[in-house]
Amino acid sequence: MKTLKTSLVIALLFCFTTNSILAQMAYQIHQDNVKPSMVMQYEKVAKDFTEACKQHKPQTxxxxxxxxxxxxxxxxxxxxxxxxxxxxxxxxxKTMGDTWSKFFEDFDKCYDSHSSYIIHLVEDLTYMPEGVTITQDGQNYRNWYYIYFTPQNAAKVREGMKAIKELYKTKGSKEYYRIYRNGFGTTENFYLVAVSSKDEIDSATRSKKNEDVLGPDRWETFSKVMNYATRFEEYAGEMRPDLSYSPK
Structure with missing residues (x-):
């Protein structure tokens, strides 16, 4: 977490620099790829660092x-x-002195690689009829879907994403999602689809209900994206409020 040493975690997703893109909400993301054998130690350091921030109240x-x-x-x-x-x-x-340096020495023992990058929330492709927010009370479980594509297919993929949103809207789907676009610090073009739920069981239940709501014609609509994708990756995980920070 060396980026964190100077400015906390840098960067969540986008490489294009047009005015319309810059107008989208941007996030910086710092990603630590933690070694399985070091998870418990990493968790301890991360929690101690979060507690130190609550004490010293940095303005981030x-x-x-x-x-x-x-x-x-x-x-x-x-x-x-x-x-x-x-x-x-x-x-x-400055206040913490050697203790500050020790935090990052301990962090660095827990991974062999980490990275920082920027992503942008794409609101016009996001489907959240009740209002867009990246966190929802009681819904800390996440499914993340990465859809990669080449530059020449960017317009086609965007058109397909718009068609999917229109399908969800027309069918009155209750499975909401947020769309992000890759940005500065990333090496490939992709859209990231983030879906929130209570837990793994709730996620599977919602997904099955959504399939019934969208109906069999959903495949034709989804193909408007997948026909132009170079690859598709799916991850699950959870939000960690205990490792999050906001000054009070």
């Missing part, structure tokens, strides 16, 4: 997620790229 915030393949994601909203130059931990680091 983040929500944390953990995937089923032991990736820890620290997600911070940003207004623009200039936010990446801010140093909200400088006073905290």
């Amino acid at each position: 915030s983040w929500v944390t997620a953990r995937t089923n393949d032991l990736k820890y994601l620290y997600i911070t909203p940003i207004k623009n790229m200039a936010d990446l130059d801010k140093t909200p931990f400088s006073d905290m680091a």
Whole structure:
């Protein structure tokens, strides 16, 4: 978590720089790829760091997620790229001295790789009729679907994503989702679909009900995306409020 040393976790998703893209809500994500043998130690360090932040009150915030393949994601909203130059931990680091450095020495023992990148929430492709929010009370379980595509198929994939949203809207689906687009720091083009639920059982139940609601013609609509995708990846996990922070 070396990025965290200066400015907390940098970056969640997007590489395009048009005005319309920059107008979307952006998030910076720091991703730690934790070794299975070090999960317990990592959890302890992460919890201690969160508690230290509550004490020293740096002026930043983040929500944390953990995937089923032991990736820890620290997600911070940003207004623009200039936010990446801010140093909200400088006073905290100065006050804590060697203890601050020790945190990151301990973090670094727990993984062989980590990365930072930016993603953008794409509201016009997101299906949340009751209002868009990345967290929902009582729904900390997550399914994440990554849809990768080549640059020349970007327009076709976007058209397909719009068609899927229209299908969900027309059918009155109760399975809501958020769409994110890759950004600065990522190496491939993708859309990320995030679906919230209470737990694994609730997720499976909702998914089955949604299949019935959408009906068999859903495959024709889904193919408008999948016909242009280079690959598809699915992950599950959970939000971790105990490892999240917001100053009070």
